[in-house]
Amino acid sequence: MTMANQTTEHIKELCKGPETINIMEVCGTHTVSIMRNGIRSLLPDSIRLISGPGCPVCVTTQGYIDAAIDLARRENIMLCTYGDMMKVPGKDISLDQQRANGADIQVIYSALDAIKFAQQNPQKEIVFAAVGFETTTPITAAAILQARELGLKNFTILAGHKLAIPVIELVAQGDAVIDAFLCPGHVSVIIGSDAYIDIATKYRKPCVVASFEPQQILNAIAKTVEMIVNGQIGVHNEYKAAVTAKGNIHAQELTARVFDICDVNWRSIGLVKNSGLRLADEFSSFDAVTKFNLSDIEKDYSMGGCKCGQVIQGMMDPNQCPHFGNKCLPQSPLGPCMVSSEGTCAAWYKYHPLD
Helix, strand or coil, rough: CCCHHHHHHHHHHHHHCCCCCCEEEEEEHHHHHHCCCHHHCCCCCCCCEEEECCCCCCCCHHHHHHHHHHHHCCCCEEEECHHCCCCCCCCCCCCCHHHHHCEEEECCCCHHHHHHHHHHHHCCCEEEEEECCCCCHHHHHHHHHHHHHHHHEEEEEEEECHHHHHHHHHCCCCCCCCEEEEHHHHHHHHHHHHHHHHHHHHHHHCCCEEECHEEEEHHHHHHHHHHHHCCCCCCCECCCEEEEEECCCCHHHHHHHHEEEEEEEEEECCEEEEEEEEEHHHHHHHHHHHHCCCCCCCCCCCCCCCHHHHHHHHCCCHHHHHEEEECCECECCCHHCCCCCCCCHHHHHHHHHCC
């Protein structure tokens, strides 16, 4: 018997009662790994895995997307962005379509790549669309510090970074029935497993940290079920190879040096207090919103009846959306959940299109 089979048999032994156990995997990468490896099919019917708001592009407001497209249209601007942003629809066009129309848009893999473009193109304004959770924020902070050290006047960021804990807490007290959280691996490397203690104790929902490997996800699910069945409340770290209790202190300090915490809107969720990051006053010269007089970056609205907000809050599975697989497709999406590599709808469509 394989280790995966042993783990699933153990889970089935634990789930002999009729009660349904609802586990939210917060991170989009967990969702993709679960779908790609058929983990749902291995579990008893009494365990329901629910996708959460852990896809950075999926929670970025429509106003932010529109602002990025607006910048890309302007003369003498090079917009640098992660690839997941390219096909997200704006109010009338996507970044991908705008690039086809001649805009200077560069897909990059790190904020530091944008610094190189700024050095190589001193005659151009380089704007980096800075989205992501705690995993990517320290790199953006390092890029800001490097830009200041180099004296770059042609580099700014469109700040869109968000924090995971406030939105997990929002979901924990929301309308969706969640019994436990499968906590994101990469984010936890930065913030540490202790960051989930308050959520676990305040809302009495076990939190288990895991990597994205199929076996470790199964181990984490087994541990979660054990904790629920035995009435245990707390945080368990299954990803000890990379995650410590306190996390990466240097990365945390780097982020705190460059950014201040603020209230921000999340796509289709609304205002979440203390869940966003804005540039500290000391670094305001690197703020694209100020430099290019942008407005409504926090404005949010749904495109064509997109149900992304309900999906990422655990209120609806993608296949329950009336547009899934017909009006909303990867090549013609209504929202980011269908195009991002971490998008729940994209994962469902790719791996289980008929479910």
